[in-house]
Amino acid sequence: MNMIAFSQTDIQSVIELQGVTKIYGTGQAAMHALRGIDLRIDEGEFVAVMGPSGSGKSTCMNILGCLDTPTAGVYEFKGIQVGKLDRNQRTRLRRFYLGFVFQGYNLLNRTSALENVELPLIYRGVPASVRRARALKTLETVGLKGWESHTPGELSGGQQQRVAIARAIVTDPAVLFADEPTGNLDTARSREIMDLLTGLNRDRGITIVMVTHEPDMAVYAKRVVRFLDGLVEKDEQNGRPT
Amino acid sequence: MLWNTVLLALREIKRNVMRSVLTILGIVIGVGAVITMVTIGGGATAQVKEQIASMGSNLLMVTPGKRLGPGQSSNTVLFKVSDGEAILRDVNSIAAVAPVSSKSIQAVFSNQNWSTQVTGSDNEYFRVTNRSIGKGRPFSDSELRNGAAVCIVGETVRKKLFGGQESLGGNIRLEKLSCQVIGILEPKGQNTMGMDQDDIVVIPLRTYQRRISGNQDVAMFQVSVQQGASTDKAQRDIRLLMRERRHLSRSDDDNFNVMDMKEIANMLAGTTQLLTALLSAVAAVSLLVGGIGIMNIMLVSVTERTREIGIRLAIGAFEREVLMQFLIEAVVLSSFGGLIGIVLSLTASLWLAGVLRVPFVFNGGIVVIAFLFSAAVGVIFGYFPALKAARLDPIEALRHE
Numbered sequence: 117m118n119m120i121a122f123s124q125t126d127i128q129s130v131i132e133l134q135g136v137t138k139i140y141g142t143g144q145a146a147m148h149a150l151r152g153i154d155l156r157i158d159e160g161e162f163v164a165v166m167g168p169s170g171s172g173k174s175t176c177m178n179i180l181g182c183l184d185t186p187t188a189g190v191y192e193f194k195g196i197q198v199g200k201l202d203r204n205q206r207t208r209l210r211r212f213y214l215g216f217v218f219q220g221y222n223l224l225n226r227t228s229a230l231e232n233v234e235l236p237l238i239y240r241g242v243p244a245s246v247r248r249a250r251a252l253k254t255l256e257t258v259g260l261k262g263w264e265s266h267t268p269g270e271l272s273g274g275q276q277q278r279v280a281i282a283r284a285i286v287t288d289p290a291v292l293f294a295d296e297p298t299g300n301l302d303t304a305r306s307r308e309i310m311d312l313l314t315g316l317n318r319d320r321g322i323t324i325v326m327v328t329h330e331p332d333m334a335v336y337a338k339r340v341v342r343f344l345d346g347l348v349e350k351d352e353q354n355g356r357p358t
Numbered sequence: 359m360l361w362n363t364v365l366l367a368l369r370e371i372k373r374n375v376m377r378s379v380l381t382i383l384g385i386v387i388g389v390g391a392v393i394t395m396v397t398i399g400g401g402a403t404a405q406v407k408e409q410i411a412s413m414g415s416n417l418l419m420v421t422p423g424k425r426l427g428p429g430q431s432s433n434t435v436l437f438k439v440s441d442g443e444a445i446l447r448d449v450n451s452i453a454a455v456a457p458v459s460s461k462s463i464q465a466v467f468s469n470q471n472w473s474t475q476v477t478g479s480d481n482e483y484f485r486v487t488n489r490s491i492g493k494g495r496p497f498s499d500s501e502l503r504n505g506a507a508v509c510i511v512g513e514t515v516r517k518k519l520f521g522g523q524e525s526l527g528g529n530i531r532l533e534k535l536s537c538q539v540i541g542i543l544e545p546k547g548q549n550t551m552g553m554d555q556d557d558i559v560v561i562p563l564r565t566y567q568r569r570i571s572g573n574q575d576v577a578m579f580q581v582s583v584q585q586g587a588s589t590d591k592a593q594r595d596i597r598l599l600m601r602e603r604r605h606l607s608r609s610d611d612d613n614f615n616v617m618d619m620k621e622i623a624n625m626l627a628g629t630t631q632l633l634t635a636l637l638s639a640v641a642a643v644s645l646l647v648g649g650i651g652i653m654n655i656m657l658v659s660v661t662e663r664t665r666e667i668g669i670r671l672a673i674g675a676f677e678r679e680v681l682m683q684f685l686i687e688a689v690v691l692s693s694f695g696g697l698i699g700i701v702l703s704l705t706a707s708l709w710l711a712g713v714l715r716v717p718f719v720f721n722g723g724i725v726v727i728a729f730l731f732s733a734a735v736g737v738i739f740g741y742f743p744a745l746k747a748a749r750l751d752p753i754e755a756l757r758h759e
Contacts, residue, residue, distance in 0.1 A: 178753045181672075183672055183751065183752040183753040183756075184751050184752075184753045185751065203677065204676055204677070207671065207674060207675070207676050207677070208674075210671075210672065210673070210674045210752075211673075211674025211675075212674070214674075216672050216673065218756070222665070222668070222669050222672070222756060223669075224666060224669060225373075225662070225666075226373040226374065227369075227373060231369070235670070235673060236673045236674055238362050238365070238366065239362075239670075239673065239674045239675045239676075239679065240674070241362065283673065284673075287674075
């Protein structure tokens with residue numbers, strides 16, 4: 117097993133992008149999703165990534181989350197050049213440092229909330245008893261105590277998203293990526309989810325990168341990065357006191 | 359780590375009951391059909407071979423008419439007892455000659471009746487047909503000479519007419535003839551053509567001629583050739599003798615037929631083998647159909663499973679862990695289905711063998727082949743779509759529609 121050694125020179129920076137581009141297709145049909153992104157995210161930040169559809173915000177987040185690979189440019193995660201890692205090393209990065217919350221929840225069907233939350237711990241090789249205890253505790257954190265044995269089909273959208281958040285944070289990730297986490301939810305449920313994320317950022321120091329197109333949700337973040345046509349259009353700290 | 363993967367695989371199997379059951383069913387049908395057909399086919403072939411052996415390879419049948427089967431000319435000249443005596447006397451290396459005339463007759467005992475084959479012959483008949491008398495005695499010389507009203511019955515006839523009662527000494531009625539049972543034949547079961555050889559009543563030929571056929575004719579002779587002697591030569595010699603006795607000129611065709619039972623038996627064995635081959639072909643098709651069934655289930659679930667693979671990859675599963683999980687799932691389902699198929703088919707074969715009265719011949723080779731083939735189909739179609747999905751970038755697998 118090849119472990120990843122992190123450089124200690126720049127402890128503050130978690131994510132650094134330099135001239136990252138992503139092109140889908142080739143030739144005439146080529147679609148430039150990202151046209152050279154420079155972005156730096158420090159530890160403990162809560163960043164909202166905004167922008168219209170097709171502006172490249174989701175693509176950028178997938179690259180940040182090592183779910184996708186950039187066409188060109190440099191992506192450093194805690195000083196490691198992700199582009200130089202192989203597939204398994206990127207998986208290792210996801211396994212130990214990253215958490216994901218998707219718009220469509222992406223829970224395993226016919227699988228209880230508890231087992232869904234346990235899954236990342238299984239891949240980490242956490243012993244069964246510890247795994248169970250941690251999963252139960254995390255479900256409690258997201259307010260799903262008593263719903264552990266329910267499958268996604270038996271849960272509401274908001275509850276499913278909480279399970280997804282529990283699954284993402286049960287491993288205590290360094291960075292939590294959320295792609296439109298409130299996209300399928302009504303306002304009240306959305307607020308609950310945002311309060312949950314804000315709490316995680318504040319109390320547990322988890323760096324959060326959240327893609328959203330709703331300004332109402334972006335106000336929860338400390339910093340807002342706006343994308344337009346594959347480029348960073350605006351990058352500003354939120355006036356909202358924390 | 360491997361244990362965790364096994365755990366994940368088993369969880370998936372348990373969760374997707376329908377998919378699992380359908381996969382297993384496909385394999386059960388494939389494996390079961392092949393093993394059952396080949397086992398029963400093999401049993402039938404073995405039975406034919408066994409019967410050839412028990413019949414002896416030295417039996418000749420001399421029948422009147424041009425040839426066996428339809429198309430016998432109307433001017434068929436029947437045999438007389440003297441023809442049989444001549445064969446025994448004039449042809450070398452003949453062990454025994456039994457004159458045989460028979461007819462289907464309703465046999466009656468008290469209020470029971472049973473339609474059976476009544477054969478008029480002598481004690482040589484038992485020798486030639488390789489049968490022995492289990493209870494009672496054979497015909498005495500005086501009974502044969504005088505055409506006494508006595509009979510020796512097969513097990514089936516005894517059971518149908520007498521049931522649990524004592525049969526020896528009982529009188530059964532055959533048309534106008536009332537005859538006393540003096541012997542019971544040792545049971546022999548079905549012959550090569552599926553006829554019950556125990557459904558028989560044997561009476562002295564003289565009795566048959568006088569009381570049943572009302573003439574002096576003999577329908578055919580069964581001849582057994584001495585051990586080690588050539589049946590071909592005996593066949594030839596009998597033919598020449600009969601031509602001479604019947605005064606046939608060179609240009610005349612034979613108006614009788616000398617058949618070697620071995621040839622018939624071998625032909626039947628060949629037919630049975632052909633049948634086994636046919637059944638195997640049918641079985642192979644069912645294996646293929648079962649395989650396609652498995653393939654369909656696996657491929658239909660690919661979309662859902664591709665997303666599952668995407669989720670697993672996204673939350674930190676290695677490609678090899680996901681693949682191992684799918685491999686274990688496929689292997690567990692396939693082996694489980696295969697084992698059920700083997701157990702079911704062997705049970706069915708045992709039962710069918712009993713019903714069809716063929717021996718149960720266990721064919722280990724086909725069990726292994728059927729199992730491996732189905733398992734391979736299950737594993738290949740369970741594993742390769744997964745392999746394709748696991749090689750995608752996680753985000754592509756997640757987006758899969």
